[in-house]
Amino acid sequence: MADVIGVAWATQWVRASAAAVGEHRMELIDLDRAIGDGDHGENLDRGFKAVLVKLDNPDTAPPETVGDVFKLVATTLMSTVGGAAGPLYGTAYLRAAKAADGATVDAAGVADLLDAAVGGIVARGKAEVGDKTMVDAWTPAAAAAREVADGGGTATQALRAAATAARTGAESTDPLVARKGRASYLGERAIGHRDPGAQSSALLLEVAADAAESAESAQ
Amino acid sequence: MNTATALVLVSHSAQLAAGTVEVAQQMAPDVALRAAGGTEDGRIGTSYDLVERVVTDLLDGGATAVVILTDLGSAALTAESVVDILDDDRVVVVDAPFVEGAVAAAVAAQSGADAAATGAAARTAVGAFGASAPDDATTADGGVAAESADAVERSVVLRNRLGLHARPAATLARKAADFDAEVTLNGVDAASVLALMGLGLTGGAEVRLRATGPQATQAVEAIVADVEAGFGEE
Numbered sequence: 001m002a003d004v005i006g007v008a009w010a011t012q013w014v015r016a017s018a019a020a021v022g023e024h025r026m027e028l029i030d031l032d033r034a035i036g037d038g039d040h041g042e043n044l045d046r047g048f049k050a051v052l053v054k055l056d057n058p059d060t061a062p063p064e065t066v067g068d069v070f071k072l073v074a075t076t077l078m079s080t081v082g083g084a085a086g087p088l089y090g091t092a093y094l095r096a097a098k099a100a101d102g103a104t105v106d107a108a109g110v111a112d113l114l115d116a117a118v119g120g121i122v123a124r125g126k127a128e129v130g131d132k133t134m135v136d137a138w139t140p141a142a143a144a145a146r147e148v149a150d151g152g153g154t155a156t157q158a159l160r161a162a163a164t165a166a167r168t169g170a171e172s173t174d175p176l177v178a179r180k181g182r183a184s185y186l187g188e189r190a191i192g193h194r195d196p197g198a199q200s201s202a203l204l205l206e207v208a209a210d211a212a213e214s215a216e217s218a219q
Numbered sequence: 220m221n222t223a224t225a226l227v228l229v230s231h232s233a234q235l236a237a238g239t240v241e242v243a244q245q246m247a248p249d250v251a252l253r254a255a256g257g258t259e260d261g262r263i264g265t266s267y268d269l270v271e272r273v274v275t276d277l278l279d280g281g282a283t284a285v286v287i288l289t290d291l292g293s294a295a296l297t298a299e300s301v302v303d304i305l306d307d308d309r310v311v312v313v314d315a316p317f318v319e320g321a322v323a324a325a326v327a328a329q330s331g332a333d334a335a336a337t338g339a340a341a342r343t344a345v346g347a348f349g350a351s352a353p354d355d356a357t358t359a360d361g362g363v364a365a366e367s368a369d370a371v372e373r374s375v376v377l378r379n380r381l382g383l384h385a386r387p388a389a390t391l392a393r394k395a396a397d398f399d400a401e402v403t404l405n406g407v408d409a410a411s412v413l414a415l416m417g418l419g420l421t422g423g424a425e426v427r428l429r430a431t432g433p434q435a436t437q438a439v440e441a442i443v444a445d446v447e448a449g450f451g452e453e
C-alpha cells in the first residue's frame with residue numbers, strides 16, 4: 001500500500017494534466033465562450049504544453065521535491081497562459097509548492113498542499129465559495145482531503161476524495177450568477193452555464209487522483 | 220532628468236498599453252513610463268514575464284518606486300502576482316481607470332510625487348475627468364466668495380486657439396505645483412491637469428486665478444505670463 005506519494009506522482013500528474021487539458025480543450029473553450037472570452041481551453045492547453053517542454057528540457061534540473069515540480073508548473077503557467085487562469089493557477093501551484101517541500105507527501109500533506117492552493121487562489125482572485133469561480137471546486141476538495149487525512153486514510157484516498165468533491169463543486173456552479181471575472185458582467189445570463197475554471201480545476205484534481213492510483217497499482 | 224516614481228501600464232493589448240503611454244507621456248515628459256501589453260507572442264492577454272521584466276528594468280534603472288496600472292481583471296491578477304513574487308515594497312499595483320488613471324498618475328509623478336501620492340492621483344482620476352467641474356467648483360462663479368485676506372486674484376483671457384488642452388493644462392498644472400501656494404483656476408485645483416482639462420476652456424475664455432499661501436503672488440504671475448504667451452502656441 002502506498003500511503004505516501006512523491007516526485008514521481010507529481011511528475012505523472014503534470015503529464016496527465018497536459019494530456020487531459022488537451023483532450024478537454026474544446027469543452028473548456030465552449031464553456032468559456034458561453035460566459036467568458038472563450039480562451040480558457042486554449043490558454044490552459046498552451047500553458048501545460050509549455051510545462052511539458054520545460055519538464056523534458058535536459059537543461060531543467062531534475063525535481064528533487066514535490067514542490068520543485070509544482071514550482072515549475074507555477075512559473076510556466078504564469079508566463080504562458082495569458083488569461084486570468086495563469087496567475088490564479090500559478091499562485092495555487094506556487095503556494096502548494098511551499099507546502100510540499102519534501103520528496104514525498106502523505107495524506108495530511110495532500111490536505112496541506114490543497115489548503116495552500118486554495119489560499120493562493122483566494123488571495124489572488126478574492127473570490128468566495130458561491131461566486132461561480134474555481135474556488136467552488138477547490139474549497140470542497142481541500143476540505144474532503146482533510147477529512148480523509150484526519151480519518152487515517154492514505155494520500156491516494158485523500159486525492160480521490162478531493163477529486164470527487166471538486167467535481168461536485170464544479171457542478172454546483174451551474175445555477176449560480178457569477179460575482180467575479182468576466183462572467184460577472186453577464187448577470188443572470190450566466191445561470192445554467194458551468195464555470196470553466198471550476199471545470200478545469202475538477203479535471204486537474206481528477207488526474208491527480210488517477211496518477212496516484214496508477215502508481216499504487218503498479219507497486 | 221528622470222523623476223523617481225515610474226509607471227508601468229499593463230493592458231491585454233500591446234497597442235492599448237503603448238497608446239496610453241503615448242497620451243500620458245505627453246503630459247509627463249520626464250517620467251519613466253513603460254508599456255507591458257499583450258502576451259509575448261503578440262496575442263491579447265497579459266504576460267507575467269513581460270511585466271516582471273519591465274518592472275525590474277525600471278528598478279535597475281534607478282526608479283525609486285514603480286506604480287502599475289492595469290486594464291481588465293486578469294491584467295490586475297498578473298500584476299499582483301508579479302508584485303507578490305518580487306516581494307519588493309517599491310512596487311505597487313493601483314486599482315484605477317486605465318487611461319484617466321495613467322494620465323493622472325503620470326502628471327503626479329512628473330511633479331515629484333512618491334508612489335503613494337501617484338497611486339492616489341490615479342484612483343481619484345475619474346472624478347477629475349467628470350462632465351462638470353469637481354464638487355468644490357459647483358459654486359465656481361461665487362466660489363471666491365469665501366475670501367481670505369491674503370488671496371491673490373487675477374483674471375486673464377486664454378490667447379492660444381485650443382486653450383487648456385492637454386499640453387498647456389500640464390504646463391499650467393506643473394507651474395501651479397512648483398510654488399508654495401494653493402492655486403485655483405475657475406474654482407478647480409490648478410495643480411490638477413485633469414481638473415483643468417475637465418473645464419474644457421478654449422481660446423478666448425476667461426480664466427480666473429486665485430491663490431493663497433506664501434508664494435501666491437509669484438504663482439499667479441508665473442501662470443499669467445504663460446497664459447499671455449499663449450503657452451507658446453498660436
